[in-house]
Amino acid sequence: MNMLPLANSCNIFVAQQNSAPPLVDWSGLPTLVLLVAAVVAATAVAVRAVETRPKGLPGPPALPLLGTRWLFWSRYKMNKLHEAYADMLRRYGPVFAECTPGGVAVVSIADRTALEAVLRTPAKRPYRPPTEIVQVYRRSRPDRYASTGLVNEQGEKWHHLRRHLTAELTSPHTMHSFLPLLNSTSDDFLALLQACRAPDGTVLGFDQLTNRMGLESVCGLMLGTRLGFLERCMSGRAATLAAAVKAHFRAQRDSYYGAPLWKFAPTTLYRTFVRSEETIHTIVSELMEEAKSRTKGSAQDDGMQEIFLRILENPALDMRDKKAAVIDFITAGIETLANSLVFLLYLLSGRPDWQERIRSEVPCSGELHAKDIAAAPSVRAAAMEAFRLLPTAPFLARLLEAPMNVAGHKLPAGTFVLAHTGAACRHEENFWRADEYLPERWVTVRSPHAAALVAPFGRGRRMCPGKRFVESELYLLLAKIMQRWRVEYDGELDIQFDFLLSPKSPVSLRLVEW
Numbered sequence: 001m002n003m004l005p006l007a008n009s010c011n012i013f014v015a016q017q018n019s020a021p022p023l024v025d026w027s028g029l030p031t032l033v034l035l036v037a038a039v040v041a042a043t044a045v046a047v048r049a050v051e052t053r054p055k056g057l058p059g060p061p062a063l064p065l066l067g068t069r070w071l072f073w074s075r076y077k078m079n080k081l082h083e084a085y086a087d088m089l090r091r092y093g094p095v096f097a098e099c100t101p102g103g104v105a106v107v108s109i110a111d112r113t114a115l116e117a118v119l120r121t122p123a124k125r126p127y128r129p130p131t132e133i134v135q136v137y138r139r140s141r142p143d144r145y146a147s148t149g150l151v152n153e154q155g156e157k158w159h160h161l162r163r164h165l166t167a168e169l170t171s172p173h174t175m176h177s178f179l180p181l182l183n184s185t186s187d188d189f190l191a192l193l194q195a196c197r198a199p200d201g202t203v204l205g206f207d208q209l210t211n212r213m214g215l216e217s218v219c220g221l222m223l224g225t226r227l228g229f230l231e232r233c234m235s236g237r238a239a240t241l242a243a244a245v246k247a248h249f250r251a252q253r254d255s256y257y258g259a260p261l262w263k264f265a266p267t268t269l270y271r272t273f274v275r276s277e278e279t280i281h282t283i284v285s286e287l288m289e290e291a292k293s294r295t296k297g298s299a300q301d302d303g304m305q306e307i308f309l310r311i312l313e314n315p316a317l318d319m320r321d322k323k324a325a326v327i328d329f330i331t332a333g334i335e336t337l338a339n340s341l342v343f344l345l346y347l348l349s350g351r352p353d354w355q356e357r358i359r360s361e362v363p364c365s366g367e368l369h370a371k372d373i374a375a376a377p378s379v380r381a382a383a384m385e386a387f388r389l390l391p392t393a394p395f396l397a398r399l400l401e402a403p404m405n406v407a408g409h410k411l412p413a414g415t416f417v418l419a420h421t422g423a424a425c426r427h428e429e430n431f432w433r434a435d436e437y438l439p440e441r442w443v444t445v446r447s448p449h450a451a452a453l454v455a456p457f458g459r460g461r462r463m464c465p466g467k468r469f470v471e472s473e474l475y476l477l478l479a480k481i482m483q484r485w486r487v488e489y490d491g492e493l494d495i496q497f498d499f500l501l502s503p504k505s506p507v508s509l510r511l512v513e514w
């Protein structure tokens with residue numbers, strides 16, 4: 001997802017109306033005119049940056065031209081953004097405002113009542129601020145992109161894409177049909193783990209192996225075929241794709257929180273982003289072509305093939321949108337899934353008793369069916385609790401559709417809001433022993449228990465369409481790992497913000513025979 005759900009640029013209104021090429025052509029502009037224009041623009045922006053914070057809202061001081069972004073270049077580190085927000089929520093309270101260099105207020109909310117109100121708002125076409133760098137690049141490539149894609153589009157265009165692209169992905173029938181393939185993919189993943197285990201059970205670079213699992217399973221789901229990313233020696237193509245996805249997320253983070261120079265000149269950041277986007281496009285296009293030629297002549301009618309084929313065959317969609325959708329689904333699925341699995345196992349390593357409990361609830365070996373998972377509430381509780389404590393998307397971005405009163409502050413329609421669900425879930429007012437990993441709270445509820453705040457896949461009509469698939473996969477993988485090994489991890493996992501919360505690579509954990 002470019003996750004997309006996270007913070008994004010605020011110059012979106014301008015960018016949306018302006019389909020001019022992204023980068024200024026400096027060569028034809030006399031320097032003096034340019035300088036005068038820059039000074040006038042800078043003065044206007046500086047005045048706005050200081051003025052636009054909603055009245056009475058606390059927050060860090062905004063500087064001319066920089067807004068509050070200077071904080072991410074001085075006091076805080078961009079790769080520790082989750083800690084930066086935790087610190088700001090402590091300093092300024094559960095509702096505070098930042099200012100972008102463009103002078104737009106971004107209101108952070110971690111107050112329960114306000115969060116519930118924002119997440120409950122029943123918008124028909126919820127507006128999630130797009131990632132500007134993706135938008136700018138895709139608009140500069142009309143040969144490849146008919147739109148900026150499901151993740152970044154808004155309004156009717158978004159609704160059209162969502163309606164035509166996600167029905168298969170979100171259907172229980174599809175997931176049911178996909179389960180046998182998911183079983184065999186998970187078995188191959190376990191075989192890979194086994195092959196990479198040292199004699200004491202240590203698996204070095206576990207996160208990279210889970211990335212390959214994410215890649216294989218999401219490609220399997222979208223393209224209807226196994227691609228071999230779980231073979232012992234990873235192909236150069238898989239490694240390149242995984243690296244490009246990581247670079248893609250990081251570049252989105254830096255484009256938002258770093259200096260916005262990429263908007264004016266083709267900086268290294270912009271070029272890195274373009275390279276990652278083009279690498280992903282090229283590799284996924286190849287995979288799609290290969291999958292298409294494989295499906296020719298094979299009249300297999302299973303749920304997973306339907307996703308790919310139905311997207312390709314849908315006459316209501318432009319071919320470029322179909323391709324972009326498969327690319328976006330694959331990009332959205334790899335890291336999110338891998339990070340969630342690492343977080344889940346890391347947290348469980350501190351609860352050997354809960355691992356025993358899972359093991360006692362699942363069959364000893366063999367293929368697992370939906371009914372086996374349904375009969376193992378401890379599996380679902382373990383995953384839910386990991387999503388509460390370490391969600392890979394710790395906040396959701398929205399533009400308010402209507403004015404809203406938030407903790408005594410009047411926010412006008414159109415306000416850019418960051419809903420900090422992750423931070424609110426760690427608050428003692430919202431959860432009993434909030435900072436502890438206690439899966440039992442999802443079996444026997446202990447007050448306080450603000451379950452509505454746990455929103456790892458977002459909320460409302462823009463909620464993640466991969467949710468059903470991810471849940472099936474995480475449950476299955478966890479059950480299969482627990483069938484075979486218990487998990488151990490020494491020390492504390494180092495977590496960083498790569499536009500998603502991610503474990504700092506490489507992660508080593510131990511898979512020990514029962």
Ligand code: HEM
Pocket residue numbers: 001003004005128150151152162169218328329330332333334336337340392393396397455456457458459460461462463464465466467469470
């Ligand atoms: C653990 C795995 C995943 C997590 C935690 C996750 C989380 C999210 C979140 C938080 C959002 C934003 C929702 C909102 O704004 O309300 C989102 C959107 C999205 N996700 Fe996921 N996701 C995951 C996996 C996937 C997978 C596997 C796919 C595709 C197969 C996918 C495709 C998308 C798409 C296309 C969107 C944009 C939807 C829209 O704007 O209409 N995600 N995801």
